[in-house]
Amino acid sequence: MKIEFYRTVLCPRCLYVSRILKKIVADAPRLELETIEVATNLSRTRQAGITTVPTIRIGxxxxxGxxxxxxxxxxxxxQHLSDDASGQTRSGY
Known part of the structure; x- marks a missing residue:
């Protein structure tokens, strides 16, 4: 599952969230983290409807916040993890 993380390099809250996401992804090989720097990806950020950082987006x-x-x-x-075959929500990674 792909997780998009919208951030800026100057945001201390973004740094904190980045550390948390890296730990989560390291423990869950089926998760893929893509970090998007909003200052250099303005059109993509706008198209995604992102108005605040940090923002984590799945689908x-x-x-x-x-x-x-x-x-x-x-x-x-x-909430967004699901079993590949059954589509049921999983309780863990």
């Missing part, structure tokens, strides 16, 4: 769903805790991030990712 058409986005998680954004001033304080994204590890629990909020994990919960958001778990």
């Amino acid at each position: 058409n769903h986005a998680l954004t 001033l304080i994204l805790t590890p629990q909020k991030i994990r919960s958001f990712i778990e």
Whole structure:
């Protein structure tokens, strides 16, 4: 599953979320993390409807906020994980 992470290099909250996402992805080989620097990808950011950083996007769903805790991030990712064959939501990675 692909996770898009919209960030800027000057955002301390983005750095924090980046560290959390890297740990999650390292423990879950079926997850793919793509980091998008909004300052150098303005058109892509606009097309995705991103107006705030940090933003985590999976498909058409986005998680954004001033304080994204590890629990909020994990919960958001778990909501979008599904079994390949059955389409049922999984409770873990």
